[in-house]
Amino acid sequence: MTASVNEAANRAPSQSQSEDQSQSENQSSSTGTWATERTQATTALVAATRSLMHAAATTDLPVDDLATARRAIESVTAELSARARDRVLRIPFDLPAQVRAAGPEAEWNTYALNPFGIPVRVTFDDETSRGSFVPGALHEGPPDSLHGGWSAHLMDCMLGGLVQATGARAVTATLELSYRHRVPLDSEVSMEATITRRDGRKIFAEGWIEHDGVRCVEATALFIRVDGISVDGVAS
Numbered sequence: 001m002t003a004s005v006n007e008a009a010n011r012a013p014s015q016s017q018s019e020d021q022s023q024s025e026n027q028s029s030s031t032g033t034w035a036t037e038r039t040q041a042t043t044a045l046v047a048a049t050r051s052l053m054h055a056a057a058t059t060d061l062p063v064d065d066l067a068t069a070r071r072a073i074e075s076v077t078a079e080l081s082a083r084a085r086d087r088v089l090r091i092p093f094d095l096p097a098q099v100r101a102a103g104p105e106a107e108w109n110t111y112a113l114n115p116f117g118i119p120v121r122v123t124f125d126d127e128t129s130r131g132s133f134v135p136g137a138l139h140e141g142p143p144d145s146l147h148g149g150w151s152a153h154l155m156d157c158m159l160g161g162l163v164q165a166t167g168a169r170a171v172t173a174t175l176e177l178s179y180r181h182r183v184p185l186d187s188e189v190s191m192e193a194t195i196t197r198r199d200g201r202k203i204f205a206e207g208w209i210e211h212d213g214v215r216c217v218e219a220t221a222l223f224i225r226v227d228g229i230s231v232d233g234v235a236s
């Protein structure tokens with residue numbers, strides 16, 4: 001079951017070669033026909049780009065080699081930009097809900113289509129979600145520690161993704177974090193999110209980031225339902 005959901009999460013729309021591909025891909029997301037070669041290829045390209053970002057920021061090669069590498073990267077950038085969309089590909093809005101419905105073994109791989117976001121493997125169990133990832137050099141704030149802004153990104157994604165997985169069209173109204181301990185780099189951290197209360201359009205949730213049994217970051221958030229707004233997909 002996990003495999004089939006992940007395959008779906010990594011598949012793309014079927015009209016990848018059409019002139020109007022950007023619109024087709026974004027609009028097809030709510031119909032379940034988005035799974036084709038394009039999203040798989042984009043997922044692989046995004047993963048390679050993430051590795052490139054890490055390598056570019058941490059390389060210790062001689063300076064002359066850096067100029068050579070830069071020219072190679074600029075060449076690939078020009079090639080990819082020859083035909084571009086305005087926005088990144090979006091996942092279907094209901095993908096997290098599909099994963100949640102598939103059971104606690106099924107995984108949602110976040111940010112498969114956007115190298116800027118932190119990719120997290122998320123599982124759902126009723127009104128709780130869990131995820132893990134290994135922060136690295138690109139995520140550093142204080143020395144050897146996760147930047148607090150990335151913690152906020154992670155918590156918003158965990159809590160917001162859980163809300164989305166319950167089928168609610170909602171946006172974050174407030175997100176409050178307590179940074180209790182630094183989050184070290186290069187070591188796996190675990191995360192959890194739970195919906196704690198609903199009150200009309202309001203959905204309250206809380207979550208945390210934990211390392212080695214220590215709860216480093218705690219978050220509470222308020223989401224407001226915006227049911228009148230129709231969305232085909234979301235960029236995560």
Ligand SMILES: CCCCCCCCCCCCCCCC(=O)SCCNC(=O)CCNC(=O)[C@H](O)C(C)(C)COP(=O)(O)OP(=O)(O)OC[C@H]1O[C@@H](n2cnc3c(N)ncnc32)[C@H](O)[C@@H]1OP(=O)(O)O
Pocket residue numbers: 156157160161164168169170171172173174201202222224226229231234
């Ligand atoms: C963005 C547009 C496209 C959306 C498409 C569909 C979305 C489905 C895709 C989801 C994808 C995942 C998303 C990931 C999480 C993000 O990253 S979301 C992005 C960050 N968040 C935003 O951009 C939200 C910006 N803010 C807003 O759009 C509006 O302020 C809100 C939150 C919708 C509220 O505006 P409103 O609908 O006019 O609500 P309003 O009637 O003023 O208030 C309703 C109630 O909420 C309370 N409330 C409202 N705001 C607050 C607040 N900040 N603090 C405390 N209470 C508040 C009010 O006091 C009121 O309470 P009651 O009086 O009923 O007790």
